[in-house]
Amino acid sequence: MLGKLTIDALPFYSGIAMTGALISVLGLLGAVALITWLGQWRYLWTEWLRSLDHKKIGVMYVTLALIMLVRGFVDALMMRTQQAVALDSHGYLPPDHFDQIFTSHATIMIFFVAMPFLVGLFNVIVPQQIGARDMAFPFMNSVSLWLTAAGAALVMVSLVIGKFSTAGWNAYPPYSEAQLSPGVGVDYWIWAILVSSVGSILTGLNFLVTIIKRRAPGMRLMMMPQFTWAALCTSVLIVFAFPALTVAAALLGLDRYLGMHFFTNGDGGNLTNYIELFWIWGHPEVYILILPAFGVYSEVVATFSGRRLFGYESLVYSTAAIAVLSLGVCLHHFFTLGAGSDVNAFFGRMAPLIAVPTGVTIFDWLLTMYRGRVRLSVPMLFTLGFIVTFVIGGMTGVLLTLAPAGRPMHDTTFLVAHFHNMMIPGALFGYLAGYQYWFPKAFGFRLDDKWGRRAFWAWIIGFYLAFVPLYILGFMGMPQRLERYDVAGWQPYLIVAELGAVFILCGVVFLAVQLAVSIRGRAGLVVSTGDPWNGRTLEWATASPPAVYNFAVVPHVHGIDAWWDMKQAGTAGRAPARFRDIIMSDDSSAGVALGAMAFVFAFAMVWQIWWLAAIGGIGVSGAVLSRAFRDRDEHRIPASQVEATEHRHLTAAVPTSGTPT
Amino acid sequence: MAPQRRTNVTPKPYLIGVVLALVLTVIPFGVVASRALPPKQIFVVIGAAAIVQIVVHLRFFLHLELKPSSPNQRIALCFAVVLLMLAGGTLWIMFNLHDRTM
Helix, strand or coil, X not given: CCCCCCHHHCCCCCHHHHHHHHHHHHHHHHHHHHHHHHCCHXXXXXXXXXXXXHHHHHHHHHHHHHHHXXXXXXXXXXXXXXXXXXXXXXXXXXXXXXHHHHHHHHHHHHHHHHHHHHHHHHHHHHHHHCCCCCCCCHHHHHHHHHHHHHHHHHHHHHHHCCCCCCCCCCCCCCCCCCCCCCCCHHHHHHHHHHHHHHHHHHHHHHHHHHHHHCCCCCCCHHHCCHHHHHHHHHHHHHHHHHHHHHHHHHHHHHHHHHCCCCCCCCCCCCHHHHHHHHHHHHHHHHHHHHHHHHHHHHHHHHHHHCCCCCCHHHHHHHHHHHXXXXXXXXXXXXXXXXXXXXXXXXXXXXXXXXXXXXXXXXXXXXXXXXXXXXXXXXXXXXXXXXXXXXXXXXXXXXXXXXXXXXXXXXXEHHHHHHHHHHHHHHHHHHHHHHHHHHHHHHHCECCCHHHHHHHHHHHHHHHHHHHHHXXXXXXXXXXXXXXXXXXXXXXXXXXXXXXXXXXXXXXXXXXXXHHHHHHHCHHHHECCCCCCCCCCCHHHHCCCCCCCCCCCCCCCCCCCCHHHHHHHHCCCCCCCCCCCCEEEECCCCHHHHHHXXXXXXXXXXXXCCHHHHHHHHHHHHHHHHHHHCCCCCEEEECHHHHHHHHHHHHHHCCCCCCCCC | CCHHHCCCCCCHHHHHHHHHHHHHHHHHHHHHHHCCCCHHHXXXXXXXXXXXXXXXXXXXXXXXXXXXXXXXXXXXXXXXXXXXXXXXXXXXXXXXXXXXXX
């Protein structure tokens, strides 16, 4: 009746796992109780959950990312603590639990923090930057969100019911096959990946089509803001790379569920096939995460230097070159797998080529700042921290691409330090800069400056303290993912790394405090003009927060930095001669239903509860059909209502014509 | 309230597409199940059927017109190059690994 699900699935095996499960359950119950107490369920449902407004979907994506960031960070803190104390002892975590933690940490940080964070920023900003009223496929956007949320929920449930995978975030066979990992852990991983990667592919398609087809009249490709360019290149990468991961996870699932032999050791299976498929996705994924951050840095640097971006075209070509090159270097993730020297040499040469366009972008940002009036706002701080720290990560990356150096370094903490150097100051700082920079766009008030600065310093000091020791330990030969060790010389470094994790903890707490302080003091932080930073690109032309249709009249674009041009020409913020009706998509509950049913389906498949899986599968199809058979899915906003909304905004806003605030 | 986006949709191309797709699926299944050909030729048949199947999907379900010099054409061509790069690189790596380990 309940498949493999028994009372033993509850985490009685470890007090710490039990505590984690209890905290998660209490957190969920607390949130439910709070919403009930505030009586906000109806508001939440009608205004947010079933909304097809790309801005609200974006905000929900970022919210999901921030919540999961806390979970992923707690995992990191637990690992650091374990390694700081586990010299010649078992520390406080049983090995099996430690293995689950490093698997869930990476899975969460990549799929349920970084991905939703960048997609959330895309959602809020990209349509506004290209002068569009909505995405090309608003409903598909909602489906993507709820599939991603379903995947995240699946990982969270594994904390309470059953165990998560111990096979690492890349789930290499043969260890991840049914023979060696008979529990449900790897199945949780597979289904979380399958469900969320479908969401990611749909997102990629959606932004690709939106950017190609929905740009404002006059905006040629070479006039698009850099963040939109980054979104375009990222979308292309998502469309090409993610299916490989989906297929790899699905084939692994077939091996596990139906006894097939795609990646097994015997019966004609070949595990190298999995590794190749995984990294066909895995390497582009690095750039899927980094390029959006690059886009944010470009916007932030131009805005806070008060200058037009230096080398716009070279930045575009660099972004595109990085995207294309990233599809051709997957092998540098498995130099040690046994390919011949010609293959290793080719990919060893290809990989550092990416450093060339990356270097170009760094110089473009530096030269934009050069002789500009740099305002050291919080987004700018994150950007500067990125530029300095990222160069270190780039250098260690180039070092790792040399196959002879990559071989002794592989699987050591040097590698761990390198990719965290890419992911924290590279990607996450960009997302945080974007979050600080565009928060007033989404909500109409700024985030508190003081706490933002504190968060920045905690993050960057914490980063150096946590990961420089890991670089050193890597040179000393410490393997990654060690649950215990017996080399006394490693411990001091691991204690420093633990201290770094504590600093980052402060960074996370400060971000939360910043949000709370800003919401409470929002009256003093309100942005009446809609353009708090004296921005340059088109997203600042809309109200803050924007009306549901973004632009009452779709603007004509004549060059790069369209909003800056409008401010210079004095046409910014003028009421149009006449308003027209605007047609927008109806909201829909089908996206939420589809995500919920996908969760039910995936959960049932993990535990092999076939009747429940059937219900989930039918539910997913039902949600799709219910939407497909609707004849009317749009509504008309009458011109008079548009005029009233715009009038309220225009009387509040007196745009500054190009003078720095 | 949104009739302005209605285009003429007839089921005919979809039906043709479904029939073709079914035929192109049955052929490889049949060849494998009956083992009518030596293994190497079976692979060739599967591969050929798959490629034709892709074209059928593009033409009948996604209505991708194959007119020269349309911008969609150019984008599709760029993407084809990327796919060839991915597939070519993979084949190279996998055959190399195969030769060295099997």
